[in-house]
Amino acid sequence: MTIITLGPEGTFSHDLAQMMDSDIILVPTISRVFAxxxxxxxxxxxxLENSEAGGVTATMDGLMQHPVFISEERYLPVHHTLASDTPLDKITxxxxxxxxxxxxxxxxxxLGVPVIHTESNAASAHAQKERSGSAAILSxxxxxxxxxxxLAENIENNPDNVTRFIxxxxxxxxxxxxxxxxxxxxPGENRAGLLYDLLSPFKETGVNLTRIESRPSKRCMGNYVFFIDLQCEGNWKxxxxxIRTISRVKHLGCYHLTGDNPCR
Known part of the structure; x- marks a missing residue:
């Protein structure tokens, strides 16, 4: 199988793609993967989401904006290092x-050192090589x-740090x-009881939700959409x-679970 994912070589996405025994096409951003x-x-x-940091904004926005579907999920334990050609006490x-x-x-x-955000770990590596006295958080x-x-390994907050990929x-x-x-x-609106009305059908039909997360609709302040993952049990259909009778629903797909969530 050929698969498109975030590059360059050495990203966590690339590491997982290699484990999937795939021919890999690398692109520089998540938005480019969708395109x-x-x-x-x-x-x-x-x-899609990390056990420590939550949802990946670029992926959630891509799912909102583009006509794509989820066909499977994978889990990858994630460990970070601090990398630099500068001694730790000299990093600025x-x-x-x-x-x-x-x-x-x-x-x-x-460490108490200022942080500059980049668009990817690969961009962090490039920036570190371009600026003396700097360090980067990388695999x-x-x-x-x-x-x-x-300079330092396994610097993540949680030793059981895991990222879910789709x-x-x-x-x-x-x-x-x-x-x-x-x-x-x-739902396209904000009113009293809205979230209750959206969640009640799952309880009443015996369906377990494994994730619910809100994102701004990008239409106006206070207007949100909800990402929901549900187990295919009870009367889930x-x-x-x-919910379709009271809200717009974008169906992203139903799929089998591929690989185990190590946090279970």
């Missing part, structure tokens, strides 16, 4: 992707590929007896149809 999937029909691999600035920063916030706070693989010495496709898959479904609920 290439739509242009080529080749599936893409993107990070750290380059880090916002997700990496949040996952390593305690270590960074203890060990990326630090080694970039030729940047590792495979996105241009066309919906057809799964018999799926285990999980993902939807985006866009009825629950989704009941």
């Amino acid at each position: 290439r999937v739509l242009d080529t029909g080749i599936p893409g691999l993107v990070p 600035v750290i380059f880090a992707h916002p997700q990496s920063h949040e996952q390593c916030s305690r270590y960074i706070d203890d 060990r693989t990326l630090a080694e590929r970039s030729g940047i010495p590792v 495979v996105i496709r241009k066309d919906p898959g057809i799964e018999e007896h799926p285990e999980k479904c993902s939807i985006i609920v866009d 009825e629950a989704i149809e009941r």
